[in-house]
Amino acid sequence: MTPRLLRPDQPLRLVDTYPPSAAARQAIIRVEDLSIVFDAPSGQVIAVDRVSLAVAQGEFVSIVGPSGCGKSTLLNAMAGLERPFGGQVLMAGEAMRKPRPEIGMVFQQPHLFPWKSVRRNIAHGPRALGKPKAEALRIADGLIEMIGLTRFASAYPHTLSGGMQQRVAIARALANQPSVLLMDEPFGALDAQTRAVMQDNLLELRERINATIVFVTHDIDEAILLSDRVLIMSAGPGRILRDLQVSLPRPRSSAIVAEAAYLALKRDCLDLIRSEGRRAFEQMEIKT
Amino acid sequence: MSVGRRSSATERLSVLVAVLSVPAFTGMWELVARSGIVNTVLFPPPSTVAVAVLEWIRSGQFFADLMASLARVAAGFAIGAAGGIVLGILTGRFRLVSSLLSPLFHILRPIPPIAFVPIVILWFGLSETGKLFLVVWGVFFTVWLATHIGVQKVDHGLIRAAQMLGTPQSQMLWEIVLLGALPYITVGLRTAVSISFYTLVAAELAGAFAGIVYRIEIAQQNMQTGQVMGGLAALGLLSFVADRSFAILAERAVWWR
Numbered sequence: 321m322t323p324r325l326l327r328p329d330q331p332l333r334l335v336d337t338y339p340p341s342a343a344a345r346q347a348i349i350r351v352e353d354l355s356i357v358f359d360a361p362s363g364q365v366i367a368v369d370r371v372s373l374a375v376a377q378g379e380f381v382s383i384v385g386p387s388g389c390g391k392s393t394l395l396n397a398m399a400g401l402e403r404p405f406g407g408q409v410l411m412a413g414e415a416m417r418k419p420r421p422e423i424g425m426v427f428q429q430p431h432l433f434p435w436k437s438v439r440r441n442i443a444h445g446p447r448a449l450g451k452p453k454a455e456a457l458r459i460a461d462g463l464i465e466m467i468g469l470t471r472f473a474s475a476y477p478h479t480l481s482g483g484m485q486q487r488v489a490i491a492r493a494l495a496n497q498p499s500v501l502l503m504d505e506p507f508g509a510l511d512a513q514t515r516a517v518m519q520d521n522l523l524e525l526r527e528r529i530n531a532t533i534v535f536v537t538h539d540i541d542e543a544i545l546l547s548d549r550v551l552i553m554s555a556g557p558g559r560i561l562r563d564l565q566v567s568l569p570r571p572r573s574s575a576i577v578a579e580a581a582y583l584a585l586k587r588d589c590l591d592l593i594r595s596e597g598r599r600a601f602e603q604m605e606i607k608t
Numbered sequence: 609m610s611v612g613r614r615s616s617a618t619e620r621l622s623v624l625v626a627v628l629s630v631p632a633f634t635g636m637w638e639l640v641a642r643s644g645i646v647n648t649v650l651f652p653p654p655s656t657v658a659v660a661v662l663e664w665i666r667s668g669q670f671f672a673d674l675m676a677s678l679a680r681v682a683a684g685f686a687i688g689a690a691g692g693i694v695l696g697i698l699t700g701r702f703r704l705v706s707s708l709l710s711p712l713f714h715i716l717r718p719i720p721p722i723a724f725v726p727i728v729i730l731w732f733g734l735s736e737t738g739k740l741f742l743v744v745w746g747v748f749f750t751v752w753l754a755t756h757i758g759v760q761k762v763d764h765g766l767i768r769a770a771q772m773l774g775t776p777q778s779q780m781l782w783e784i785v786l787l788g789a790l791p792y793i794t795v796g797l798r799t800a801v802s803i804s805f806y807t808l809v810a811a812e813l814a815g816a817f818a819g820i821v822y823r824i825e826i827a828q829q830n831m832q833t834g835q836v837m838g839g840l841a842a843l844g845l846l847s848f849v850a851d852r853s854f855a856i857l858a859e860r861a862v863w864w865r
Contacts, residue, residue, distance in 0.1 A: 401768060401771070418771075420774075423772070425768075425772040429765055431765035433769075433784070435790075444775070448770075492769075492773070496773060
């Protein structure tokens with residue numbers, strides 16, 4: 321049973337403002353015409369509808385959209401955790417069919433192994449990849465220092481605060497030295513203050529690692545603050561509406577939110593999301 | 609503050625009552641048995657039971673019986689639990705293995721192990737193998753079900769996180785899934801400790817040459833009611849100690865809590 325919206329005779333609709341520029345040619349991530357369909361009790365639901373995008377090496381790209389717009393599904397497909405219904409995800413030219421250790425992921429929940437100390441949680445990846453124990457622990461110790469949790473190296477996850485746990489989760493993902501780091505609303509479960517600190521930490525961290533980062537969030541401020549580009553997604557079915565370049569100078573800090581360029585960009589985003597939200601809402605009303 | 613004092617006074621009183629509970633009950637029993645209201649041959653006083661138990665220990669038979677029973681329970685528990693955990697992990701994790709084995713296990717599981725005594729005697733006679741079989745049977749299904757359910761309840765996020773870090777399949781099963789399900793498995797193992805003692809009773813009643821339940825049966829045939837009650841007390845104490853030690857062990861097994 322092919323869903324109605326996936327008729328092959330329909331013209332392909334790529335991201336409208338996407339520039340097929342130099343960035344696209346040296347893209348490390350390529351999502352090509354990706355569709356993902358879920359089986360639901362009411363029939364099949366299109367979570368991601370023919371999305372194409374490219375992320376250049378070293379770029380920080382955020383995907384913003386209302387909840388349920390398929391942004392997490394899109395990210396899971398990039399991680400190899402979700403099978404495409406149509407199209408494909410290419411990471412460094414290779415199709416993603418299952419998770420690969422050079423693609424790291426940080427989830428909304430830390431998902432730390434509760435039976436392992438902070439140090440061993442971080443060392444898990446290198447160990448799983450067959451590195452000797454001493455080397456894995458050395459990598460872990462370096463990362464623990466970077467996230468400022470040296471005092472808690474031998475603590476178990478449940479004794480840490482939510483923000484600390486998420487820092488450990490980020491360090492654990494970095495331990496395999498991934499070329500791409502995927503982050504699925506990593507600060508979504510944290511309180512406002514912790515969240516602001518974590519954002520600043522991530523900005524600093526980014527200067528020190530050279531991973532390409534794809535960051536999913538529903539918070540526009542967060543997206544603009546952190547990213548080089550913001551992709552705005554629409555809901556039902558999930559599509560990319562707009563691809564916005566964030567040309568604010570780096571290094572940035574949360575002080576940026578008072579600048580005029582920032583505010584103009586934010587207003588653009590909000591207008592787009594508001595009109596899109598209204599459309600999606602009305603569509604939902606008509607359906608029901 | 610007065611509330612705090614009152615509650616601590618209540619607490620002290622309940623500790624006192626708890627300490628006196630068993631001596632008071634034993635004293636009542638002694639009085640009733642000696643008052644002549646009941647037949648002391650059928651209902652001996654605790655003093656008679658104590659004498660019988662002392663004689664049992666002095667003769668050296670107690671130690672032999674204890675070892676025989678403990679060996680059956682320990683071996684049956686170890687084999688049944690190991691099998692239950694391994695198969696529980698496999699049926700919990702792999703749909704196909706579950707489709708193959710779960711229907712069979714669900715049919716066999718509700719049959720009380722004691723009901724197998726007649727067929728076990730036909731199969732194994734009065735050998736130790738038959739007794740081991742009964743205990744293993746009782747333990748296996750309990751542990752298998754607890755593990756199977758536990759594996760399915762393992763936080764899916766942990767598995768995804770492990771996948772993203774490149775965890776190989778064998779480490780996924782025997783570390784992430786096993787430890788993720790461990791809180792459930794220990795509950796199953798603890799239930800299985802009691803079950804192993806139930807099945808021990810059936811196994812020894814079916815015919816044995818040593819063992820605590822065997823001794824109870826022999827004493828009953830000789831009308832040594834003091835020895836029967838002593839045997840029951842010993843079995844109760846043994847089972848209690850096993851359960852408590854396992855509870856302590858289980859708390860340590862889930863070491864990260």
